[in-house]
Amino acid sequence: MRNVFLITTTLAFGLLINLEAHAGAVDSLQLEYQSQGAGSFSATSGEQMWKRRYLHKKSGKQRSCQTCHGKELTRSGKHARTGKVIEPLAVSANSERLTDIKFMKKWFKRNCKWTIGRECSAQEKGDFLEYLKGL
Amino acid sequence: MKVKTLVKVVTGTLLLSGSLVANGDGGGGVAPVNNELYVEECGTCHFVYQPGLLPERSWRKLMAGLEDHFGENAELDEVDRQKIEGYLSGNAGDHSSYKRSKKLMRSIRSGDTPLRITEIPYLAKEHREVPKGALKHEKIRSLSNCDACHRTASKGNFGERGIDIPGYGKWDD
Numbered sequence: 001m002r003n004v005f006l007i008t009t010t011l012a013f014g015l016l017i018n019l020e021a022h023a024g025a026v027d028s029l030q031l032e033y034q035s036q037g038a039g040s041f042s043a044t045s046g047e048q049m050w051k052r053r054y055l056h057k058k059s060g061k062q063r064s065c066q067t068c069h070g071k072e073l074t075r076s077g078k079h080a081r082t083g084k085v086i087e088p089l090a091v092s093a094n095s096e097r098l099t100d101i102k103f104m105k106k107w108f109k110r111n112c113k114w115t116i117g118r119e120c121s122a123q124e125k126g127d128f129l130e131y132l133k134g135l
Numbered sequence: 136m137k138v139k140t141l142v143k144v145v146t147g148t149l150l151l152s153g154s155l156v157a158n159g160d161g162g163g164g165v166a167p168v169n170n171e172l173y174v175e176e177c178g179t180c181h182f183v184y185q186p187g188l189l190p191e192r193s194w195r196k197l198m199a200g201l202e203d204h205f206g207e208n209a210e211l212d213e214v215d216r217q218k219i220e221g222y223l224s225g226n227a228g229d230h231s232s233y234k235r236s237k238k239l240m241r242s243i244r245s246g247d248t249p250l251r252i253t254e255i256p257y258l259a260k261e262h263r264e265v266p267k268g269a270l271k272h273e274k275i276r277s278l279s280n281c282d283a284c285h286r287t288a289s290k291g292n293f294g295e296r297g298i299d300i301p302g303y304g305k306w307d308d
Contacts, residue, residue: 081206083276084181102212105212106211106212109210110208110209114207114208
């Protein structure tokens with residue numbers, strides 16, 4: 001009985017820490033974006049921008065976040081050129097996601113430039129996060 | 136008893152010297168990677184190319200152009216970028232005494248600064264016999280995926296005995 005209690009407590013605690021780490025990183029990043037001038041964040045705007053297609057002039061092809069992340073964010077994606085497997089972005093499918101601020105900043109920078117051709121604004125990045133954390 | 140001991144010692148010495156040849160300076164390969172940051176930052180996307188596969192001038196140029204890294208954006212924060220450039224340049228092929236590095240470096244003309252390892256003349260020559268069409272295999276896709284066929288590539292060993300081409304099989308010369 002005591003064992004059951006211990007296991008349950010440990011599991012619950014583990015889950016809590018996980019959620020904390022997760023909420024912690026996303027929340028602090030969103031606060032940082034607000035300190036840079038962003039307003040409140042909208043999951044709908046994030047989703048719209050996530051699914052929008054942008055013309056890449058050099059290749060003449062359309063690019064979107066979905067090009068590599070895939071259409072189902074609870075499943076893995078595949079890099080358009082290298083075929084590298086991209087782990088699911090949805091936190092519900094991958095608890096490691098959105099827990100590392102440095103990692104998020106690095107990939108926002110790279111992927112906004114690759115997809116849209118410029119860095120994303122503080123507002124846009126906050127909107128993306130708002131969309132992703134609800135998945 | 137004494138003979139048995141002697142046999143053990145001799146066998147042990149032979150085994151030891153064998154492993155030294157395989158791993159150490161003077162072996163057939165390139166020096167293995169020993170930098171965690173480099174593995175973490177670059178190996179997330181592709182094979183962790185040993186620094187001894189390109190000359191210093193190539194690594195410097197490559198690390199100065201991460202915004203367009205063969206069509207991908209691979210920008211790093213400046214601190215990490217400098218650390219990795221330092222590691223790659225300091226251990227570059229033109230500073231290495233490993234045989235495979237020396238062969239690669241000797242084949243590059245002094246005025247050239249190759250960015251693609253696959254375009255180094257020695258490497259291109261060594262891959263001339265790769266069967267046509269073999270690279271189209273889903274697991275290979277490009278000559279740049281070293282470890283798709285060279286099973287010991289991550290240890291810096293590109294010897295023929297370690298070759299196993301997906302869809303084709305082991306390499307028998």
